[in-house]
Amino acid sequence: MILLSFALAYAGFLALCLSLDRHHQEVIGGRPKPPRVQALRIAGWALLVLSFGAGVTAWGWIMGPVGWIGLLTASALPLAFLLPYAPRVALALGPALPGAAICVLFVSALI
Amino acid sequence: MKNGFRQSMAWLHTWSGLLVGWILFAVFLTGTASYFKGEISQWMRPELHASAAGPEAAAELAVNALRQIAPRSNTWSVGLPQERDPIIRVFWRSPEARRFQNAILDPVSGERVDSRQTRGGDFFYRFHFELHMQPIWGRWVVGFCAMMMLVAIISGVITHRRIFADFFTFRPGKAPQRSWLDAHNAMAVLALPYHLMITYTGLITLMLMYMPWGIDAAYNGNRQAFFAEAVGSPPPPRAAGRPGELVAIGPLVAEAARQWGEQGVARLTVHNPTDANSVVQISRGDAGRLSMNPQTIVFNGTTGERTSETGGDGAAAATRGVTYGLHLGRFAGPVMRALFFLSGLAGTGMVATGLILWAAKHRQKRAATAKPGFGQRLVDTLNVATIAGLPIAMAGFFWANRLLPLDIAARPDWEIRVFFGLWVASLLHALIRPLRRAWIEQFAFAAFLGLAIPLLNALTTQRHLGVSLPQGDWAMAGMDLGLAGMGALMGAIAWKLARRPETVPVKRKARDAAMPAAAKSA
Numbered sequence: 127m128i129l130l131s132f133a134l135a136y137a138g139f140l141a142l143c144l145s146l147d148r149h150h151q152e153v154i155g156g157r158p159k160p161p162r163v164q165a166l167r168i169a170g171w172a173l174l175v176l177s178f179g180a181g182v183t184a185w186g187w188i189m190g191p192v193g194w195i196g197l198l199t200a201s202a203l204p205l206a207f208l209l210p211y212a213p214r215v216a217l218a219l220g221p222a223l224p225g226a227a228i229c230v231l232f233v234s235a236l237i
Numbered sequence: 238m239k240n241g242f243r244q245s246m247a248w249l250h251t252w253s254g255l256l257v258g259w260i261l262f263a264v265f266l267t268g269t270a271s272y273f274k275g276e277i278s279q280w281m282r283p284e285l286h287a288s289a290a291g292p293e294a295a296a297e298l299a300v301n302a303l304r305q306i307a308p309r310s311n312t313w314s315v316g317l318p319q320e321r322d323p324i325i326r327v328f329w330r331s332p333e334a335r336r337f338q339n340a341i342l343d344p345v346s347g348e349r350v351d352s353r354q355t356r357g358g359d360f361f362y363r364f365h366f367e368l369h370m371q372p373i374w375g376r377w378v379v380g381f382c383a384m385m386m387l388v389a390i391i392s393g394v395i396t397h398r399r400i401f402a403d404f405f406t407f408r409p410g411k412a413p414q415r416s417w418l419d420a421h422n423a424m425a426v427l428a429l430p431y432h433l434m435i436t437y438t439g440l441i442t443l444m445l446m447y448m449p450w451g452i453d454a455a456y457n458g459n460r461q462a463f464f465a466e467a468v469g470s471p472p473p474p475r476a477a478g479r480p481g482e483l484v485a486i487g488p489l490v491a492e493a494a495r496q497w498g499e500q501g502v503a504r505l506t507v508h509n510p511t512d513a514n515s516v517v518q519i520s521r522g523d524a525g526r527l528s529m530n531p532q533t534i535v536f537n538g539t540t541g542e543r544t545s546e547t548g549g550d551g552a553a554a555a556t557r558g559v560t561y562g563l564h565l566g567r568f569a570g571p572v573m574r575a576l577f578f579l580s581g582l583a584g585t586g587m588v589a590t591g592l593i594l595w596a597a598k599h600r601q602k603r604a605a606t607a608k609p610g611f612g613q614r615l616v617d618t619l620n621v622a623t624i625a626g627l628p629i630a631m632a633g634f635f636w637a638n639r640l641l642p643l644d645i646a647a648r649p650d651w652e653i654r655v656f657f658g659l660w661v662a663s664l665l666h667a668l669i670r671p672l673r674r675a676w677i678e679q680f681a682f683a684a685f686l687g688l689a690i691p692l693l694n695a696l697t698t699q700r701h702l703g704v705s706l707p708q709g710d711w712a713m714a715g716m717d718l719g720l721a722g723m724g725a726l727m728g729a730i731a732w733k734l735a736r737r738p739e740t741v742p743v744k745r746k747a748r749d750a751a752m753p754a755a756a757k758s759a
Contacts, residue, residue, distance in 0.1 A: 128572055143405045188527050189573065192563070195430045196576030199583060202427040206405045 129230055131180035131194060133223035136201040138173030140220040141166045143205065153213045174198075243396060250392040254591050255616070257382040259623045260368070262588045264379055266627055268365040268435075269581030270358075272566055272574055273716075275321030277358030280716040281638045283698040284352040285324055285343070292317045292494055292502045293487040298347030299325050300486045300507070306340065306349075307331060311476065313507040317490075318344045319522060320500060321712070354648040355638055360656075361631070366443070369653070373446075380447055386436045393425060400426060414597045421590040424583045431580035432587070438564035441557065473508045474516050481513030484541040492543070493519040493534050507538060515539055523567035530558025589624045596620060618667045625679035626663030628727060632686035633659040635720065639697040673734070680731035687724020691717040 143149045145166035150158045158166070181194035208216040270277065279285070299315040307313065307329035314337070316326035325342040341350045356363075367375030394400065404426065407419045425432065445452065452463045486505070493502050503522025509515045515538025523529055535545045562568055566577045596616050603609065609617070637655035645651060667675045694717055695701030705714040 139405070146402060146405070148402075149405060185573070189568065192527070193573045193576060196573060196580055199428040199431060199580050200576055202405070203423065203579075203583060206407050206423045206427060209405060210407055210409050 127180055127184035127231070128193070128197075130224065130227040131177045131184060132197050132201055133227040134173050134177035134180060135194075135197050136205060136223050137220045138170045138177060139198075139202050139205050140170075140216065141173060142170035143209070145170065149209060152209060153217050243398075246392040247396040250389055250396050251595065253385045253392065254389040254588075255595050257385045258588055258592045258595075259619050260378065260382045261386055262585065262592070262623050263368070263627055264365055264382065265581065265585040265588055266631070267361040269578060269585055270631065271362040271365055272569075272578045272581065273719075274358035274362050275319070276712045276716055277361065278322060279712040280694075281355045281357045281635070282324075282341075282352045283694075283700050283713070285341075285350060291499055293490045295325055295344055296486045296490045296505060298344075299327050299342060300483070300510075302342055302347050302349070303327055303329060303507075303510070307338075308511070311509055311512075312337075312473065313510055315505050315507075317502060317504065319503065324350070353638070353643050355652060356649045360634065360649075360653065366439075369657075376443055376446060380440065380443055383436055383439050387440070390425075390429075390432055390436060394429070397422060397426070412601075414594060414601060417590055417594040417597050421587060421594050424587040424590065428580045428583040428587070431577075432584055434563060435581075435584065438560045441560045442564055474514055476509045476512040477514035479513040480511060481509075481515055481539045483507065483510050483515055483517075483538050484536075486517065489517055489519060489536050489541060493521075496534070497521050497532075510538070513539060516544075523562065523565070527562045527568050528555060528558035529561040529565065529567070530554050592616070592620050592624065617672050618664070621667035621672070621675045621679060622660070622664040625676060625683060625727075626660055626667070628683045628723070629663050629679060629686060630656045630660035632683060632690070632720070632724070635690060636686060636693065639693050677731050677734045680727050680734065684724045684726075684728030684731055687720050687722075687727060690720040690724070 144153060145158065145163045147157050150156070177197070178191075178194050181197060182190035184190065185193045205216060208219075295317050296315060299317075300313070303310070303313045303315075306327070310329040310331050312328075312330045314328040316328075318325055323344055325344050325347070326339060327342060328337045328339045330337050341352065342348065343350050363369070366379050368378060369375070370378065397403075403419075403422060405423075407416075407423050409416050409419075411419075440447070449460070452460055456463045486507075490502055490505065501521050502519060504520040506518045506520075507515065508518070517536040517538045519534050519536070521532040531547070533547045534543060535547070536542065537544050566574065569577060596613065599613055599616070600609070603613065634652055634656040637652040641648060641651050641655075663679060666679065670678065691702050694713075695703070700710065700713050702714055702717050704710070705717070
């Protein structure tokens with residue numbers, strides 16, 4: 127669940143980051159059209175809310191918010207430093223991390 | 238005041254940050270290391286092994302040992318083994334001495350341990366808020382710097398023009414001061430909640446020392462009375478003067494463990510152990526709860542009857558307890574501890590990049606006039622001696638722990654002398670070498686010290702990686718691997734710096750190392 131919270135935070139930040147002209151250009155190319163900006167923003171915030179939910183599920187209401195804020199930092203820093211060096215990797219991790227986290231959850235539920 | 242509000246805030250940010258930056262770097266780095274205080278202490282006392290015995294057995298062992306060691310003492314205090322610090326500590330005060338004496342007991346046998354004498358992780362922990370000065374002076378200096386830090390954070394947020402547009406911006410390819418500014422911003426903004434929290438709660442932990450006047454007014458200067466009421470530590474009972482028999486301690490500890498859980502029982506204190514009026518006080522630890530406000534159960538020492546309980550938190554006491562707890566992070570499990578550690582490193586990196594940014598900006602401004610001025614030289618030298626020098630000193634502290642002879646007198650002091658000796662040497666080295674060479678050589682040396690730690694441990698103890706990994710001895714293995722990882726980071730920075738041609742200004746090269754510099758530490 128902690129891993130999922132981290133992955134969702136990363137994906138959320140990636141969506142918010144792509145809604146900005148500079149990063150959209152750098153990662154995908156071209157300026158995003160207003161509808162796309164809107165969609166990315168909504169997706170980004172929604173993912174962050176989900177990430178908060180996962181954090182609270184993992185740690186409970188007292189520790190959850192504390193840990194979640196730590197996860198926000200832990201997910202945003204690698205994203206910011208990955209962008210200039212490996213933009214494609216940064217983009218691929220967006221869906222890959224939550225996918226991996228969900229797989230881990232499934233496997234651990236089965237065992 | 239300069240022209241506009243924003244300019245004056247920028248001015249405030251620059252100078253409040255620069256003046257205390259070197260101390261803040263040291264406070265941040267040693268404080269970040271202190272999240273692993275328990276593990277550091279374990280690594281530095283390799284002779285001690287963990288025990289699986291519960292708190293009752295440990296408490297019985299400790300009290301029996303104290304009957305032998307300090308039969309006439311009027312106060313015994315015992316720190317029970319904790320998951321991350323699995324030893325028994327006993328403290329006692331003999332009638333003639335004013336200060337407490339202490340010893341470490343083996344949690345299995347209850348024998349006094351003759352492990353190597355060391356301050357362990359406590360050295361970094363105390364240094365973090367006392368700087369190894371007279372405690373009262375050190376705390377005031379650190380408090381002043383923390384106050385300036387709060388000023389720098391707030392003025393920095395106001396100064397930052399495009400906080401949302403530049404949220405994820407890091408441009409390693411641009412002009413040096415641009416890239417340093419990006420790195421500084423990223424580490425500051427992306428961990429901003431942590432920076433605010435840690436600075437503010439840090440001030441709160443020592444608020445009663447910085448501003449005692451409220452208490453003095455309300456309690457007519459009787460601070461003891463305040464602490465008894467606020468923190469719930471009752472004054473020690475008076476001895477009856479008649480001999481008394483202390484009850485078996487195990488059942489009392491078991492009762493506390495039923496209430497708080499086995500790991501929850503952390504300390505016990507026995508007042509007047511051989512008197513008819515003896516009192517046993519059992520206190521809860523910090524694991525698994527956010528508040529640090531003490532919780533205690535008090536027992537009558539001769540009957541074993543439960544007499545009172547403290548720690549039903551009032552709102553103000555609970556607030557202080559939670560802020561204190563947040564700062565120390567002792568509630569945290571392994572993952573959350575790692576997150577705190579990462580944020581702490583971001584803070585360390587933020588201070589470091591801020592200091593380097595000042596130098597880079599200044600150098601560019603002065604580029605027309607050939608010679609660097611005194612101020613520039615001073616800042617450059619202090620930057621090297623702090624940002625590269627402190628990691629060297631900290632790594633050297635670990636080396637000293639393994640290499641100093643075990644029977645040397647005042648061994649803990651010698652470890653500390655090695656620490657400061659290396660730090661002074663780093664300052665001298667930065668003074669005599671050209672700037673660029675100084676950075677490269679010191680980072681390379683720090684890299685060597687860190688990377689060679691697992692080897693050093695293997696040569697000097699029986700608990701090297703070949704043993705600790707298969708046994709799942711994570712404190713030992715984690716320290717070896719973590720220190721080696723930090724060494725690798727230092728090496729990456731040195732390599733980045735060295736690879737660039739001489740003609741480019743120094744700061745420019747280091748800039749690419751800004752990413753590893755984010756996680757700079759020793």
